[in-house]
Amino acid sequence: MVFEVSRGSLWREAFAPRKGDPHDAPRKRLLDSLERMRDNVAQLVTTIPADCKDLTIHDVSHLDALWEMASLIAGSEYALNPAEAFVLGGAILLHDAGLSVAAFPGGLEQIKQTQEWQDLTCAILRQHEIEPTAELIEHPPAEYLGGIKFAVLRALHAGHSERLASASWQLASGGQIYLLEDVELREAFGSTIGRVAHSHHWDITRVAEKLVDNIGAGTMLPADWAVSERKVACLLRCADAAHIDRRRAPTILYAATRPTGVSNSHWNAQNKINKPVVEGGTLIYSAGQPFKAADAGAWWLAYDLVRLVDKEIRAASALLEELQFAPLQVQRVLGAESPRALSIHIRPEGWRPIDAEIRVSDPIHLAQTLGGRHLYGRDRIAPIRELLQNAADAIRARRSLEERSADWGKISVSIEAVAGEENKCWLHVDDNGIGMSERVLCGPLVDFGKSIWSSPVLREEYPGLQSKRIHPVGKFGIGFFSVFEIAQYVKVVSKHYEAGMSDANVLEFSSISTRPLIRRAEPRELPRDVSTRVSIRIEDQGALFGGVNDPDELPFDNALLRLILMLDVQLEYKNPIDGTEFIHSANPYTVGADTFIRELIPAADKKDREALIRVQSTLIRPMLGSDGSKFGRASLLMSEFDRYNRAGGTAVSVGGFIYTHAPYRPFLILGVLEGNTDEAARKSAYSTVPKAVLSAWASEQARIIDRQRFSKADLLTASQKVILLGGDPGMLPYCFAGGRLITYGELRGLVDSISVFNVLIGVDYASEFCVVNYSKLSSVYFDLSVKENVVILADWDFADRSIFRDDIGEAIKNGDTKEIGFHDLDMGTQNSSLDIFIQTLRSKWACEPRLFVEEMQIFSAELYSPPELRWVLSLRRS
Template structure:
């Protein structure tokens, strides 16, 4: 029998075991029956997923040999532990087949994992049956599900079609009931993070069942779990990728590289120094260099797995493995000693980041955002909002539940800024791996489907997208604390609080610990805390220019003496409330502000911008202060469906309407004031966005605004004409009149010549008059026709095409004068200022009348 050639099998469940032979034989026969049935199940993996390297019974059997190489021949393992270990070998990959799931493919398509993947990869468009897209999706979902399903397989039954009999992989009832759950859980754990394995199995010791009496064969789940994961990682050799099968299946892409490098590899062997040797029989030519690098990366992962297992087993008081590391993985050149190359040198010349913290400081702080600390606060509020919405999408909060609190608290010479949300929270993995992975956003990563199953299927759309926003917090201060309390997700998740603490910014590694009783959160969510000095706080508070209030009034009396820079004599500073509201004027989440020990104040209610009084809404948008805005001119911008997509008015000055995405400011539009819903940012600084309003919505809004407030100001009408170009507005200046296009047509019938100036003239440098004189006394010549000339930036920021009034005039001229039109351009006198002639480039149109 194949297993008899493996030393570990022989000394535990094989013929060489001497003690308690009846009990050993009982386990041996039960395992062989278990193995025979599982072999038939996993035999279906190859035809279903031909891109995978071999996952059949030969891989499972080989793990007995690999375990012996890693653990060593003296590693303590009793027959019951060997039975559980062998069972986990059998089940760990067995769920890569449709038969492992109730209702097969249709059942898989009902899983959260399938729905998440289709939403994430295919924009929620279900792949066509039998298509390459469906096969790709099935491959990915089975890879994602197989460990989770392995947990159940020992107790899953299959029904014989002919007589309805039930069949189990582990047939013996008592063994299945006693060991089945543990076997399945250990099999599932090979895809867990190592620390989760420790937390789950450290105290799991299973005593021998009564039917194995009088043995004392207890099962230590922790060492079994680490034996499985290290052996499975280290089994890379030609048996897993036979050359002939490689030729038959012709895998492509990354699967091709996996097959190619493993086909060349020999069996992993432990050296006298306790290192695992990986070697190839033939060298890798230059054309196969990517496969070689994959072999090296895999060897490094195996080395990491073994080292982690050794450390964690030692810390848990378990016997160490005989193998301590992988040989020659310190450098790529050293690895080529055993895994040969031919015709090229394995020098790692790819892009490197020598000083990671320096790059993060450069790209994630002031170099990107400038010296604008309010942008860092915006990133914190945005991340908080995403977390709350994610929890809502998963059904753990109602659509109107959840809140964000922004707090300032004095502590000696520094002021702590705290941004706390009641959102989804972060697992230890997300906190330490994803959050700190610069440029990697959880919402767009593969980790989303495992960390927050079901979220992608809800078509959740986060505001954050670049994975760099958190690092802007170091613009506010070097001392930063991240406290998080994750919502538990699923049966395997834990809900424990963690505190990640940066004492000196990005210059020193942060520490991870449990928060103490005063630091703990009372609800699920996350709190970001940063210590700001006086100068940073002042820069944050002057982010807006209006509504000055004294910061002195924000703190308790007993705090004031501790702040030497704080004085009633100081310049008035804006209220922090205005800074916050400028950041998130249309947020759909309640925002609470807390100053020191004062009573918290709810400064924004979810979606209150829809019905907020105009004068209150305008307090949420920055103002230039150069013009006085009239809140009564604010009009709703609505789609035909009734959806409100903005509340805006025309300004014509340097004021800007705020564009928001997900309630957070994402851009602005000049010459308007108010708020507009927009698309997400297209730039890292988060300043470029555009409104989502349709052309029809803009046309209705502009017509209503013109009728109510437009008046006769040509510049205003010309700007708004952009939205409703079909309206005939008074835009053309002739003498002291302003004509509509219909009136201009009538006027042109009485003329055979017209001088046209584009845009009303303003003083230029070569005009021999002062600015004030020009502004007060300029008089337009009566024969000059002035066309409107709206600002380009207005049309560009709204992606509307600028109206070509010259082309419209020429169309009118042709309708009045016919085809006989001539034109030329020259500097002409267009007016005067107290007798001083003003010249500008004009176009002269002349009606050509043919002689009879």
């Protein structure tokens, strides 16, 4: 024998020669073919370490050892005919061969054409905050190429193993070479070998569903040598899981390769573990050396590996029993039940393993606590928002996968009365997005804290999605549980978007504290052309529809309209109970400005709202990037009153959904800016509008303001707001200087020629120093000639606020001080007109101005009765 497997009972029973054997020729043919296939695969797997750095041993010694492990687990009396043994041997050889680039006839270029390369390259680049481009996906940066190759090969290798038995490589001479050279055997068993090899990465349920029994023998073999794919697959997965001893991590290679991170823990753990033995149906692992405290991570990894072996053996045994095959000799693994039990044979030294890992012992309580009122407060619209966000994410994902238009997709929110129950109703949320298979319904959807968008399930269920530019709103994995704050009975009906209606499943909750029920959907339980329907039974519709937080607040339909103001998905709302309905457009940037403002501030007093619309509607403009991308829709606030702001007039949109509690500089704009949120409760958000975009938008606002329609005071404050937003106020007046209104550009010109500026300030009724606002000037300022270096500013929110600390103000009035420092200014002056003016001088003069407070004559006319002295803040070039 070329390879040392003759001691394994499975191999001996299948291939060992015997006297008077009527099937000696076919038996020998199978064995010879398997040996040649081993030689070919052995050359492929030698390249695995170069392609998947720091993996434990995956060479031919590992493949040979799986025969021994399979025989140990199955037992000496286990029945496996030669054809089944041949399939097992072929699957053993191929199951990990795809971990090398050489296993792909087209090499790395073939791998780059796979969806896995596209998805995983994008995912890894984004992890390093690099936005993928076609060029970067094709040619990733060298420092990430190894990690990408490793990740892609790990993702591809199981599926690729299914094709390897029939794959061919082109020879330089023009011929072809196969791993399984025997044409007849390749035709008979190549597909079966591939499926069994692929199945080592499936869960046991899929093995039972996808593999079959009674695969007929090849034409050159005895008829009773039929193959059971499921029996062979069970042996392969158990043997592969069980091979965790030091043959996978030999000492000399461990010392030479010096693996790091998680790989080091794998090498360290397996380097200490001896070959297992069987006693009374139990597989027993032991360690030749103790695990010291520094090796605790490796010990825990060994514990996880032992538990995995136990899980595979138990699952395989259950399936074989169900199929009425002979049982495996091994039924359990010693120590898998607890760390204490494992520590008897795999010994820690100087420490004691206790099962104290971070865990959620009461997930139902956690979901009730964090998924409901304790997270969202009493915000009744929050659970609906979470459902709509999930629906919008699903639609956007499908748009990307199927390359549909930017306005494709639809969400429906409908209310349905409960027959015979006056105050009860159903609330349905339907969408035609990517939908959910049973695997997703029973996995990420109900796994509290785990979002499908960050789950490996995403790539497997929706290949190609990771490589698309999707930015899901849902990312915390807890939003779905918020529905239990307003309902106990919840039903989710869904199907994968490519599946038929007959494949729809229903996940039903009678409450959050009971286990949900999964079942097939009944006819018409999922509406036509819908991928997912979430239905919640509202026990008190008055509490939901009468107000969001309070009966005196917004009706439900108004709150919903404001919530989805910037949503890029069409949404239909119908409530036949109270007769309300509306259709929200998928393009919020084309909705009329009047409607936009009304939906933005529905809680404002009607009179105030209509007055605001008259003033602001002509200024509503989109915030656009240089490439046409949209970052918001708003107008510079021209109104003097601020009641709109308390009603949410400055808002942030995250994924099209409106947040009010973290506006971008209140009192500057009326509208919505694109943003993000890092809070699980999503109570607040922050703007992500680039400065250049905001600056360009603010400059545009300055250009389109009709200066004939607004008072001088309004125009002055508008100019200040444009500057605060980084824009150019252009022809808008900026301040009153030299007895006239001048623009910001004119002021900057004056700064070049004047070294002292005096900003008019005054003492109010509370004896506090404040900037004198242009709007409060008396006629004397227009009748007399004001000195050229006297500046009168205009302010809005900061007007009438003290500009000095209290102690400094008293010292100035008492005549104790004249020169002050910037630290003496009250912090409330930040972003005020005074702050903007000081920053302008600082920039133009390229130095820190000196500050003085004094009384002086600000008029230049020589009068018999000159006006009284005025207080000024004098800024002097140092």
